[in-house]
Amino acid sequence: MFQSDYAAAFITGLFGASHCIAMCGGIACVLGQRASNASSKLAVSIGFNLGRIISYSIAGAIVAGSIQAISNVHRSAYMLSILQWLAAIMLILLGIHLTRWWSVLNPVESMGKGLWRKIQPRASRLLAVQHPLSSIPLGLLWGWLPCGLVYSNLTLSASQANWLAGAGVMFSFGMGTFSVMLATVLLGQQLNHVMGHRWLQVGSGLMVLALGVYQVVTLL
Template identity: 45%
Template sequence: MNLDVFAAFLMGLAGAGHCLMMCGGLAGALGAKPPLRDLLSYNFGRLTSYAIAGALVGLFSQLLISSFSPMLIGLRFLAAFFLIALGCYFGGWWLGLRKLEALGRPLWRKIAPKAAQLTQYHRGKGALMSRFSAGMLWGWLPCGLVYSALSWAALSGSASSGALYMLVFGLGTLPAMLAFGWFSGAIQSVLKAKGFRQAMGVVMILYGCWVAVIALRQTLLMG
């Protein structure tokens, strides 16, 4: 597997506890241990939105890089910053990403009621599509974890690769979201535990430092 794709998956997997806190509200609205098809429909909708966002970011970065090739190094530094910031966010050492999340809250206040309404649609042939649509809306929740993943998708330099990175990132978050609906409270407690979140924070910080070193080396080679 391409290392960048693996990094996207690792980012989603490392954010397990964060996913439970941010997206658990809507998943919980499906009820305790909902039918697996409902839970999967909701999550596939969420992953679809991630892929769309990744495609848009990837396309934008492709346009930037094609007009100014050194921009790729700048995007790598940006991704390194977000990885380190995300690690600090996980560990509770620095919560600067919350300020970025706050920028999207006005829009989210308008979207959230519709997402909740779709989640409450329980019967009929349109039920699964309602879950899917609710998941798509929830995929636009202002989230530091998602923003960090999008900065990584920007490195892909194309719409298709950006969509792939965000899809793989979403797959990394699936274990946590499926845990919410199907696994025991003990497993959820582990994923939310401070020690687990701090350990994942250290992993993200170290990875971010490594990405920054790569970007610095590329800068020096260009000089």
């Protein structure tokens, strides 16, 4: 089950690229524009994305570790089953959200706004620092940006009920987003234009929706 969940997280990150561009594309473009040359752009992009992925993994470890502690106390198999179903349903809702037919996850994204209000000023200060190494802590902070795509995968992470497996799920998700975000820093607005095509948004959403349906079928 764990391996298939890693694959699901990776695929979700990959096909959720249009959402990644919408949420993080702006800052990625700014970072790319400030870099003095191609090698600096590459270093900045890797640092920023590495920071993001580390934060995702930490969040996954925290969520799954918390569920692990609770399940060890109560010895409840029902809770894990409910979480697995919830994770599958969240993937379906995420797929619908990515198609832009219905912004079903907007209320979910609002859940993290309180934390983000505290983090954003620090992230903004790092954005003003132009040294390539500043992209790593910037990515670490930006990884806590409220995002339905991230929260959907955190549900999948929680269903692992193991802190290491939970971190692995979020790491896999982060790696799925990595290639697109790397390209965003390197190519800037050119990639934004491509990713904004309606057919790509609908297609990627349908792929994630199908993945959620597959997860439901495996649970039956």
